[in-house]
Amino acid sequence: MLAKLRAPGWYRAGLFTLAAIAFAYVLVGIVRSAMHFPNAWDDGDAITIVSLIAVPLFVLVGIGCFDYWFYWVSGRPTRPEDHSAHGAQSWKDYFRVNTDHKVIGIQYVCTSFFFLFVGGLLAMLMRAELAQPGMQFVSSEQFNGLFSVHAALLIFLFVIPVFAGLANFVIPLMIGAPDMAFPRLNALSFWMLPLAGLLMVGSFLAPGGSFATGWTAYAPLSTTMPLGQLFFTIGVQFAGASSIATALNFLVTIITMRAPGMSFFRMPLLVWANFSTSLLVVIATPFIAASQFFVLLDRALGFQFFNAFVGAGKDGSVLMYQHVFWFYSHPAVYIMMLPGFGIISEIISVKSRKPIFGYRMMAFSLIAIVILGFTVWAHHMFVSGMQSWIRIPMMITTAIIAVPTGIKIFSWLATLWRGVLHLDTPMLFALGFLTTFTCGGISGVMLAMIPFDIHVSDTYFIVAHIHYVLFGGSLFTIFAGVYYWFPKMTGRMYDERLGKLHFWATFVFFNLTFAPMHVIGVQGMPRRVADYAQQFAGMNLAISIASFLLGLSMLVFLYNMVVSWRLGPRAAANPWRALTLEWQVSSPPPIFNFDAVPTVVGGPYEYGIPGAVHGIFQSPAEAKPMPAGSVATSPTTE
Amino acid sequence: MRRHPIIQMVAIGAIASAIGIALALWINWFPADAAKQDHPIDTLYDVLLIVSIPIFVLVLTVILYSVWTFRMRPGQENEDGPPIHGNTRLEVFWTAIPAILLVSLCSYAYAVLNDIEKKHDHELVVKVHAIQFAWTFEYPQAGGRSVVSPQLYLPKDKPVRFDIDSADVIHDFWVPAFRVKIDAVPGITTRLRVTPTKLGAFPVVCAELCGLGHAVMRSTAHVMTPAAFGRWLAQKQAPAAGGGGAGGGARQLTQQQLVALGRATFTGDGGCGACHTLAEAGTTGTTGPDLGRVLRGQSENAIRTDIVDPNARITPGYSANIMPPTFGQTLSAQQLDGLVAYLATVSK
Amino acid sequence: MEASAASLHAGAGAHVEHEHHGPPEAHRSSRVEPQLLGMLLFIISEVMVFGAFFTAYFFIRVVDASPWPAHGTELPKIIAGFNTAILLSSSVTVHWALEGVKRGNRFALKAGMLTTFFLGATFLFVQINEYVHIGFAPSNSAQASIFFGLTGLHGAHVFIGLCLLAFVNVRAFRGHFSPEQHRGVEVPGIYWHFVDVMWVIVYTTVYLL
Numbered sequence A: 001m002l003a004k005l006r007a008p009g010w011y012r013a014g015l016f017t018l019a020a021i022a023f024a025y026v027l028v029g030i031v032r033s034a035m036h037f038p039n040a041w042d043d044g045d046a047i048t049i050v051s052l053i054a055v056p057l058f059v060l061v062g063i064g065c066f067d068y069w070f071y072w073v074s075g076r077p078t079r080p081e082d083h084s085a086h087g088a089q090s091w092k093d094y095f096r097v098n099t100d101h102k103v104i105g106i107q108y109v110c111t112s113f114f115f116l117f118v119g120g121l122l123a124m125l126m127r128a129e130l131a132q133p134g135m136q137f138v139s140s141e142q143f144n145g146l147f148s149v150h151a152a153l154l155i156f157l158f159v160i161p162v163f164a165g166l167a168n169f170v171i172p173l174m175i176g177a178p179d180m181a182f183p184r185l186n187a188l189s190f191w192m193l194p195l196a197g198l199l200m201v202g203s204f205l206a207p208g209g210s211f212a213t214g215w216t217a218y219a220p221l222s223t224t225m226p227l228g229q230l231f232f233t234i235g236v237q238f239a240g241a242s243s244i245a246t247a248l249n250f251l252v253t254i255i256t257m258r259a260p261g262m263s264f265f266r267m268p269l270l271v272w273a274n275f276s277t278s279l280l281v282v283i284a285t286p287f288i289a290a291s292q293f294f295v296l297l298d299r300a301l302g303f304q305f306f307n308a309f310v311g312a313g314k315d316g317s318v319l320m321y322q323h324v325f326w327f328y329s330h331p332a333v334y335i336m337m338l339p340g341f342g343i344i345s346e347i348i349s350v351k352s353r354k355p356i357f358g359y360r361m362m363a364f365s366l367i368a369i370v371i372l373g374f375t376v377w378a379h380h381m382f383v384s385g386m387q388s389w390i391r392i393p394m395m396i397t398t399a400i401i402a403v404p405t406g407i408k409i410f411s412w413l414a415t416l417w418r419g420v421l422h423l424d425t426p427m428l429f430a431l432g433f434l435t436t437f438t439c440g441g442i443s444g445v446m447l448a449m450i451p452f453d454i455h456v457s458d459t460y461f462i463v464a465h466i467h468y469v470l471f472g473g474s475l476f477t478i479f480a481g482v483y484y485w486f487p488k489m490t491g492r493m494y495d496e497r498l499g500k501l502h503f504w505a506t507f508v509f510f511n512l513t514f515a516p517m518h519v520i521g522v523q524g525m526p527r528r529v530a531d532y533a534q535q536f537a538g539m540n541l542a543i544s545i546a547s548f549l550l551g552l553s554m555l556v557f558l559y560n561m562v563v564s565w566r567l568g569p570r571a572a573a574n575p576w577r578a579l580t581l582e583w584q585v586s587s588p589p590p591i592f593n594f595d596a597v598p599t600v601v602g603g604p605y606e607y608g609i610p611g612a613v614h615g616i617f618q619s620p621a622e623a624k625p626m627p628a629g630s631v632a633t634s635p636t637t638e
Numbered sequence B: 001m002r003r004h005p006i007i008q009m010v011a012i013g014a015i016a017s018a019i020g021i022a023l024a025l026w027i028n029w030f031p032a033d034a035a036k037q038d039h040p041i042d043t044l045y046d047v048l049l050i051v052s053i054p055i056f057v058l059v060l061t062v063i064l065y066s067v068w069t070f071r072m073r074p075g076q077e078n079e080d081g082p083p084i085h086g087n088t089r090l091e092v093f094w095t096a097i098p099a100i101l102l103v104s105l106c107s108y109a110y111a112v113l114n115d116i117e118k119k120h121d122h123e124l125v126v127k128v129h130a131i132q133f134a135w136t137f138e139y140p141q142a143g144g145r146s147v148v149s150p151q152l153y154l155p156k157d158k159p160v161r162f163d164i165d166s167a168d169v170i171h172d173f174w175v176p177a178f179r180v181k182i183d184a185v186p187g188i189t190t191r192l193r194v195t196p197t198k199l200g201a202f203p204v205v206c207a208e209l210c211g212l213g214h215a216v217m218r219s220t221a222h223v224m225t226p227a228a229f230g231r232w233l234a235q236k237q238a239p240a241a242g243g244g245g246a247g248g249g250a251r252q253l254t255q256q257q258l259v260a261l262g263r264a265t266f267t268g269d270g271g272c273g274a275c276h277t278l279a280e281a282g283t284t285g286t287t288g289p290d291l292g293r294v295l296r297g298q299s300e301n302a303i304r305t306d307i308v309d310p311n312a313r314i315t316p317g318y319s320a321n322i323m324p325p326t327f328g329q330t331l332s333a334q335q336l337d338g339l340v341a342y343l344a345t346v347s348k
Numbered sequence C: 001m002e003a004s005a006a007s008l009h010a011g012a013g014a015h016v017e018h019e020h021h022g023p024p025e026a027h028r029s030s031r032v033e034p035q036l037l038g039m040l041l042f043i044i045s046e047v048m049v050f051g052a053f054f055t056a057y058f059f060i061r062v063v064d065a066s067p068w069p070a071h072g073t074e075l076p077k078i079i080a081g082f083n084t085a086i087l088l089s090s091s092v093t094v095h096w097a098l099e100g101v102k103r104g105n106r107f108a109l110k111a112g113m114l115t116t117f118f119l120g121a122t123f124l125f126v127q128i129n130e131y132v133h134i135g136f137a138p139s140n141s142a143q144a145s146i147f148f149g150l151t152g153l154h155g156a157h158v159f160i161g162l163c164l165l166a167f168v169n170v171r172a173f174r175g176h177f178s179p180e181q182h183r184g185v186e187v188p189g190i191y192w193h194f195v196d197v198m199w200v201i202v203y204t205t206v207y208l209l
């Protein structure tokens, strides 16, 4: 037993959780006594807040994320990396700290899909409440909590990490690297996520209910909220730290670990997409961390960043919060879209059996979006009362962002042209994405037009835009990507018939759910309300019914994934006849990806040229004898 | 393959766009239009629709056409498409056209923005105060106390300037029928200009999440003839004056009239029904307690305190700072008397 | 799953045969060292965190034109100036240590790292002392919040830097670094330089301007 408590793992994590709470209790007590506060030892609020920070950190130590570094910094001999943490041999290995990028990738994807389902269920509760005007199932307090947690989970624990997870699995394979540059950091970034998610979901148990200020958490509302708000404030710090660490890891991996011959312009576009996304993350994410620091300081330590009524007249600056927040959160919407663009590029090219049209422009437009993305944040603030002149340059840059995005859309269309289209599930989702995202992007451009935005800002028109770009955009690409790499990740094939059923149900009910929101938005239904005027009743009922069917269509996906992973037919190494490197190894890939580093000799998308290859497995000089089972060239395991 | 796929597609696209545009213009998008600001914004929206529908249709037609024409047929499993890597002319084209289009749209939007935010010489100034969860409208009067009201009254065809502030968190003042909105931000005063052009009553909505009463932070904007507006203002100014919209003069009211006035205030001016259920008044709000139930057997004085100083005593199960503390100022003495009388009667 | 089990075996076999654990050496596609690049990227993010706090400063002081510092308060420019000098000199000593280890001078390494650590600790001590005697609290005004926010954020970075320095010291005294193997000194050193440069900016904007 003692040995179990000392070895890294869940027992030790449990012990450390208790230690963290004790630590918080003692720390708060000592500090408050030192400052001569009354009742120094029983301030539940303060103890909870410190615990919220301490418990995740202690748990991370407990499960062993830091063990190696502790040895290193104390100057003790670090245990030589024996790679026992590579590969997963049973499902239990997915619940341990593991430094294999393929395991981490799957951990990411499964965790984030778990939070998609939780967040989606909250949306179902919301739609149930909104089916009729008046209040039926939840109080207005709970309703505010529902959409806040819904959005926070789906953004911070689903879309952003699931892309990181897919990329984690695929990118080292695609660039011919054995792993990420910093495998231990990679494991640490993953394990921060479930903790952040538990904080956010756990806020429902907080006294006073969950955080209820929307995912935007505008001050000063958020600084005056009950304890639940801090579960968001602190949860976001962990999610943010996780995504910064991952982004840093991707950048270093992509810059320093590409296979010989893979110049920047021979990288698959998914690698480009994650490269640009990671730039965004590294530069922008610190801003949301800071914005939530401000909230934390105001709420917990009595700072006055956002209190407009201290001192003589105006003092704290309320609008500052929004500038800092959106300076992250607008780029964040591209963090949630660019990796999807990468996935679509892979799929469209492979499934149309044609080279991607205008490869260089595809790469440059990603970079253009990154740069422009930093210049448009105030389009979320057209009605915020900021200096009115700022609106004009922001309107122009916002509109201009449609140009590089348009280049991508049109290039994909040109890639389809005269190809041989394989209309299987990944391709259907990719084509579905093209239509729904164009819709959402165009409504975005409408929103950029200030006079129109003044009318529809904070209405259901925005909710419609959000879901057309996030569901019809990001989520469609995620589905496409999950189906596309499912054989590679699990070694099994998914069920094509169920996949098609899933696509059609999702596509139809998605549009039925979210398209009518444009109409009620323009007609004047504000967002974030549990109760609404009688005139919107009919539409809302229709939306709710469609959304339940949309929810059910998710179950088809869930069933398909679970059953196919366990019982699906074995997948070939390269079922799609793709050229990129990840398909040149077995499914699932061998434990160290490649037995010899491949050499890249051509572009990634040379379809249609007979005999073209992207990479070859001839490490020229010391071609070792290949051990049995090293499957660099062997096609299938069955 | 067919000879002119492109021409065919252009034809299909043109027809589909035409249908799409017709449909989009046919849909009745906007709420009532009641201000001079409405028309330019509505037109901008129509233009945006007319521009974007063909773009969407273009994308859609190319996809559908490709799916139909280029889909893999049995026997083609191992075939590839032609290795086309790009076409510079085409790429320049689809960079330049959207760019030009967008810059023109921005210029147009800029013109509309200037139009709707134009200043006027003789503006009526209305101060709008937001507090969780109520609006207060203040009409500054030459050399005297201002007139305050929980509902918004405006004369038709007179340019109005709203000076908006907030006492606690961010709110957003929006009259959908006027198309314009702006946040009420603690610490600063924001401005909005409107010229009402249509008589009637239109909802005032709080459009920024401001806490749990956000959904019920509503009021009503009444656009009246200038003469009626003048009368309303005069009546509000008269020292001993009685109620707002709901009649009543300087004279003493009978108990019955008082109760009637109270009921009218409850459902109208006061907006109490948004939060409170009260069977007799037919309201079903759930943010506050069901008054028919909790007020049973309470004295008139206790009820009065509950209304003018709601935090003095908190109904068990509810929290403080939800019911707005402004009713003592925004409602007239007579309206308050009426409310108290009415609530005391119905909860007997 | 069988495939991965099979290749796991293969990996284990390879381990016995060639004394070669794990993956093949990755190809290096850039001359930049991964650790250095990682630290540089991390510093970019850190700069952005400070950027956000400076945004707050900018809004309160410039956009809202609030008086700086708040009425009736004063910032101890002189003491903080001395403190600046202390911190800057620690940048010199850490550089000395790094040059030392590169030339195989173990004394320079140890002495340099140790002085750097103590200079940094002195800085932090003076800073905390300043907080105690400054005469206002973060809750007094937004300006005070910004003051404590910016200097506190920097203080937190000094603290992190000190932890890193402590580790380097431990390893230096255990004799872990050599002219060939000194990344463990170089990378924390870069971080420490960053902390120093950041302080110059904080000092200038908060105390002097």
Ligand code: HEA
Pocket (backbone or CB within 6 Å): A216, A333, A334, A336, A337, A379, A380, A382, A398, A399, A401, A402, A403, A405, A406, A407, A409, A437, A438, A439, A440, A441, A442, A443, A444, A445, A447, A448, A449, A453, A456, A457, A458, A462, A465, A466, A469, A470, A473, A474, B052, B055, B059, B098, B101, B102
């Ligand atoms: C994946 C996420 C994502 C993406 C990619 C986008 C993309 C865009 N968004 Fe969106 N947006 C959100 C997520 C996203 N948005 C969210 C979550 C909010 C709400 C936040 C909140 O308040 O909670 C929001 C809110 C939001 C607002 C603020 C509204 C308000 O609150 O008042 C605005 C205003 O300008 C806007 C604009 C745009 C624009 C111009 C784009 C552009 O990038 C779109 C570009 C794409 C196209 C235009 C389509 C393809 C192009 C062509 C086919 C070329 C030809 C086209 C033309 C010439 C028009 N968005």
Ligand code: HEA
Pocket (backbone or CB within 6 Å): A116, A117, A118, A119, A120, A121, A123, A124, A126, A127, A147, A148, A150, A151, A154, A155, A158, A159, A213, A214, A215, A216, A463, A466, A467, A470, A471, A474, A475, A513, A527, A528, A529, A530, A547, A548, A549, A550, A551, A552, A554, A555
């Ligand atoms: C990736 C992001 C993402 C995704 C995928 C979704 C998915 C959905 N969203 Fe979400 N939404 C946001 C991001 C997202 N949303 C954001 C950012 C906001 C703004 C919040 C704010 O204002 O702060 C928002 C706000 C928002 C609102 C507005 C709330 C308000 O302003 O009052 C609504 C209302 O209908 C809504 C509905 C839905 C629905 C029905 C789905 C569905 O697609 C969900 C489908 C999924 C499931 C249902 C789960 C899986 C199914 C099961 C577990 C089976 C059980 C099924 C049944 C019981 C039928 N969302």
Ligand code: CUA
Pocket (backbone or CB within 6 Å): B130, B132, B133, B170, B171, B172, B206, B207, B208, B209, B210, B211, B213, B214, B215, B217
């Ligand atoms: Cu006030 Cu919403």
Ligand SMILES: [Cu+2]
Pocket (backbone or CB within 6 Å): A329, A330, A333, A376, A377, A379, A380
């Ligand atoms: Cu944006």
